[in-house]
Amino acid sequence: MSMSAVNKAALESWIPRTKVGRLVKEGKITSLKEIFDRNLPLLEPEIVDYLLPELKYERLDVSIVQKQTDAGRVSRFRVVVVIGNNDGFVGIGAGKARQYLVALQKAIRNAKLNITPVRRGCGSWECGCGEPHSVPFIIQGKSGSIRVILKPAPKGTGLVAGDVAKKVLRMAGIRDVWTQSFGETRTTYNFAMAVLTALKNTYRFVTPYDWAK
Numbered sequence: 001m002s003m004s005a006v007n008k009a010a011l012e013s014w015i016p017r018t019k020v021g022r023l024v025k026e027g028k029i030t031s032l033k034e035i036f037d038r039n040l041p042l043l044e045p046e047i048v049d050y051l052l053p054e055l056k057y058e059r060l061d062v063s064i065v066q067k068q069t070d071a072g073r074v075s076r077f078r079v080v081v082v083i084g085n086n087d088g089f090v091g092i093g094a095g096k097a098r099q100y101l102v103a104l105q106k107a108i109r110n111a112k113l114n115i116t117p118v119r120r121g122c123g124s125w126e127c128g129c130g131e132p133h134s135v136p137f138i139i140q141g142k143s144g145s146i147r148v149i150l151k152p153a154p155k156g157t158g159l160v161a162g163d164v165a166k167k168v169l170r171m172a173g174i175r176d177v178w179t180q181s182f183g184e185t186r187t188t189y190n191f192a193m194a195v196l197t198a199l200k201n202t203y204r205f206v207t208p209y210d211w212a213k
Helices: 008-012 019-025 032-037 045-051 100-113 163-172 188-203 208-212
Strands: 056-069 072-084 089-097 139-143 146-152 177-182
Touching: 008 045, 019 045, 032 045, 045 100, 056 100, 056 163, 056 188, 072 100, 072 163, 072 188, 089 100, 089 163, 089 188, 139 188, 146 188, 163 177, 163 188
Parallel strands: none
Antiparallel strands: 056 072, 072 089, 139 146, 146 177
16 A cells, blocks of 8 residues: 555654754755665654655554453554565564554554665576566575575566565565575564565675676
8 A cells, every 4th residue: 555645744844853854854865775875873754754755555464462451451453564665675563552543553653664775686597687676695584483585586486475475575676586484474573574684684795786886
C-alpha cells in the first residue's frame, strides 16, 4: 500500500528536532543514501517521508497479545509491517496498541527508523547481466533462532522464498534470489528480521561494481 497519502500539509509544517532533520528540511541533504554514506543518525521518521515520498508499506502479521495488570488482563494488537520503495531501501517495524490503527501507525513509524539501504547486483555466474536484479554475493542474516541465507540467482528465477521473505525482498527491489532458512520460520517477526539483517550485510563488502563507480 502506498504511503503517498501522508498528510503533505503536516509534512510541510514539520519542525525538525535534530541536526539531520534540519539539514534535510533546508535542502542540504537531498537523499537518504547520503545520510547512510555519512553515517548520520536517523532519529525522525519525517526524514524518510521527506526524502522517499514514494515509500510503500505492507502488513506482515497482526496478532492479539495480552498483558496481566492489577486491573486484569489487557489485550492489545501487535502489528508487524515492512516498508520500502522497491528500489534499494527497506525497513521492518512492530507496534502494539489497544486500537489496530494506532498499532499500525506505531509499526510504520518504527519501520521508518529501522530503514536500511540494500546493495543489489548480479552475483550469479549463470547470468552475468550486470543489472541489479539480485544480491551481489551470498549473504546470511540471523534473528532469534532463525538463520536465512540469500544466494544470487539468474534473471527469471523469481523469489524462491517463503511468503514473509518474499514481501521483504520485493520491497527492497530484489527480483531474483534463492534462499535457505533454518529455525522456527513461523515466527513472522524474527523471520522478517533475519531477511532484513541479511540485506543489511550487503554493505559489509565492496564489490567490483562499486570500484568501477
